Amino acid sequence: MSETFPRHPQAIRCPPSTSALRDLTGNAPLRQCAQAAMSVADAAQSIPHRGAQILGAACAALLLAEASGIRPDELFGMARNCMNHADGRRPEFAAVSDYIHNEVFHG
Numbered sequence: 001m002s003e004t005f006p007r008h009p010q011a012i013r014c015p016p017s018t019s020a021l022r023d024l025t026g027n028a029p030l031r032q033c034a035q036a037a038m039s040v041a042d043a044a045q046s047i048p049h050r051g052a053q054i055l056g057a058a059c060a061a062l063l064l065a066e067a068s069g070i071r072p073d074e075l076f077g078m079a080r081n082c083m084n085h086a087d088g089r090r091p092e093f094a095a096v097s098d099y100i101h102n103e104v105f106h107g
Contacts, residue, residue: 021068031092
């Protein structure tokens with residue numbers, strides 16, 4: 001995704017700013033976040049080494065944080081807020097957690 005400046009004679013395309021990415025991340029649709037988390041978990045399941053599954057997913061998260069310019073601790077805080085509400089884990093993410101526990105690690 002990039003911003004376009006159409007009035008510029010060469011229609012300059014610039015990557016979104018860290019601030020814009022932070023806003024997009026903080027306002028991301030909950031169900032789509034859960035779907036993305038399930039996709040990552042599903043992809044990790046195809047890697048036979050359990051340690052590589054965990055570290056690979058963590059590396060992807062760190063690379064996303066670095067590319068976006070959002071500090072990893074801030075990004076993980078946003079993720080924690082997205083996954084949980086006052087009564088605990090949101091159902092969409094409870095399903096992802098159950099999938100990881102039952103299918104990825106013990107499947």
